[in-house]
Amino acid sequence: MVEYKGVMPDKSLQYIDAVKGKMRTMSPRDIADRTLSLVKTHDDWRRNHCLNLNPSENAISPGAQRLLDSDMATRVTxxxxxxxxxxxxxxxxxxxxxxxxxxxxxxxxxxxxxxxxxxxxxxxxxxxxxxxxxxxxxxxxxxxxxxxxxxxxxxxxxxxxxxxxxxxxxxxxxxxxxxxxxxxxxxxxxxxxxxxxxxxxxxxxxxxxxxxxxxxxxxxxxxxxxxxxxxxxxxxxxxxxxxxxxxxxxxxxxxxxxxxxxxxxxxxxxxxxxxxx
Ligand SMILES: Cc1ncc(COP(=O)(O)O)c(C=O)c1O
The missing domain is CATH 3.40.640.10 (Type I PLP-dependent aspartate aminotransferase-like (Major domain))
Structure with a gap:
């Protein structure tokens, strides 16, 4: 990531490169599956194994959560x-x-x-x-x-x-x-x-x-x-x-x-x- 040198911290560049290394052998399907699996693992951890005391966030209400999964949530006006x-x-x-x-x-x-x-x-x-x-x-x-x-x-x-x-x-x-x-x-x-x-x-x-x-x-x-x-x-x-x-x-x-x-x-x-x- 030579082109980003000085734009991002070195630690970020090393991390992006490490992930790139893993992605070398992954097909687009693998990348989609890995993304899904990371979201599921995150959700399981956050919802079932973690008491989140970070005041910058909250547990979203189930009603609001459902609305985020609507077509309307992605419309542009x-x-x-x-x-x-x-x-x-x-x-x-x-x-x-x-x-x-x-x-x-x-x-x-x-x-x-x-x-x-x-x-x-x-x-x-x-x-x-x-x-x-x-x-x-x-x-x-x-x-x-x-x-x-x-x-x-x-x-x-x-x-x-x-x-x-x-x-x-x-x-x-x-x-x-x-x-x-x-x-x-x-x-x-x-x-x-x-x-x-x-x-x-x-x-x-x-x-x-x-x-x-x-x-x-x-x-x-x-x-x-x-x-x-x-x-x-x-x-x-x-x-x-x-x-x-x-x-x-x-x-x-x-x-x-x-x-x-x-x-x-x-x-x-x-x-x-x-x-x-
Ligand atoms: C006082 C205060 N203002 C602004 C913000 C930024 O909020 P947001 O994450 O919605 O950008 C925070 C984040 O926690 C905050 O504590």
């Missing part, structure tokens, strides 16, 4: 629900009705005005926010990795590709945010966004104070609630949009038990227009 430009309208009627139900359900669940439900996962939901609502060269302040954040709002991921400078918020020992440090640093670096949330959240954030800091420096607030969706919907956690966040993202496959997907929620019409443009 483009445009907005009820007004798609591809494929022709009559081919979208079933999909459109489901999407319209989804929009209504999510708005009701989260008591919010606008929902973008098309991102393929939470990382992509976060990416849509950064690409639609920031300009290259801006600075954002993010919950730090040490404070429990996700890499998707750090410079090695989308913010880096977008040309944003990321300044870490200082964490407390219990994965909250050091608000004094935030206030002082935000005054210095004038971030356009304050990004809070993460995989490790033990307590609700003090969004009232974070909102005051954001207002003082002219920043918006994004709350990554990847793992918290149902808790927020059922009043078991703080409600980010009601307490001061401008945008909230969450995932459908962590606590929600659905297939992999991402949601962007906001009550702000101007932000919604840009997110969905």
């Amino acid at each position: 483009e445009g907005f629900v009820g007004a798609k430009h591809y494929p022709p309208e009559r081919m979208n009627v079933y999909i459109d009705e489901i999407e319209a139900m989804l929009v209504n359900e999510v708005k009701q669940m989260f008591d919010c005005k606008y929902v973008e439900y098309r991102p393929l996962n939470n990382t992509m939901a976060n990416a849509v926010v950064f690409f639609s609502l920031t300009k290259p060269g801006e600075t954002i302040m993010s919950q730090s990795m040490r404070g429990g954040a996700n890499v998707s709002y750090h410079s090695s991921a989308v913010p880096g590709i977008r040309g944003l400078k990321v300044v870490d918020m200082a964490p407390t020992m219990d994965f909250r945010i050091d608000l004094e440090h935030l206030e002082k640093t935000a005054r210095e670096v004038k971030p356009s966004w304050l990004v809070v949330g993460g995989g490790k959240i033990l307590f609700p954030y003090n969004l009232k104070v974070i909102r005051e800091i954001a207002d003082e420096v002219g920043a918006r607030i994004m709350y990554d609630a990847a793992h918290l969706g149902p808790l927020i919907a059922y009043d078991l956690w703080q409600k980010p949009l009601k307490e001061g966040a401008d945008v909230m993202t969450t995932g459908t496959h962590k606590l929600m038990g659905g297939p992999i997907g991402g949601l962007i929620l906001t009550d702000d019409e101007e932000l919604a227009r840009k997110i969905m443009a």
Whole structure:
């Protein structure tokens, strides 16, 4: 794999080569059989011999699992629900009705005005926010990795590709945010966004104070609630949009038990227009 040298880690290249060695004597049928066998073995291990405590995932609900095996799950459409430009309208009627139900359900669940439900996962939901609502060269302040954040709002991921400078918020020992440090640093670096949330959240954030800091420096607030969706919907956690966040993202496959997907929620019409443009 000389051509990939420097593009992927050496360990990956060695692994791909080792598998290639095994594939030398395999027919296309053998490759298909091996794929099937790996999926079956994986499923048996995950379902019958493993207690999966990884909070990034869940056991998908049997109903959602069945729907993934439908023809509809592989159809391609483009445009907005009820007004798609591809494929022709009559081919979208079933999909459109489901999407319209989804929009209504999510708005009701989260008591919010606008929902973008098309991102393929939470990382992509976060990416849509950064690409639609920031300009290259801006600075954002993010919950730090040490404070429990996700890499998707750090410079090695989308913010880096977008040309944003990321300044870490200082964490407390219990994965909250050091608000004094935030206030002082935000005054210095004038971030356009304050990004809070993460995989490790033990307590609700003090969004009232974070909102005051954001207002003082002219920043918006994004709350990554990847793992918290149902808790927020059922009043078991703080409600980010009601307490001061401008945008909230969450995932459908962590606590929600659905297939992999991402949601962007906001009550702000101007932000919604840009997110969905
Ligand atoms: C806080 C947070 N945001 C985003 C993500 C990325 O989610 P996804 O796997 O849907 O891209 C994760 C992953 O666990 C996460 O913990």
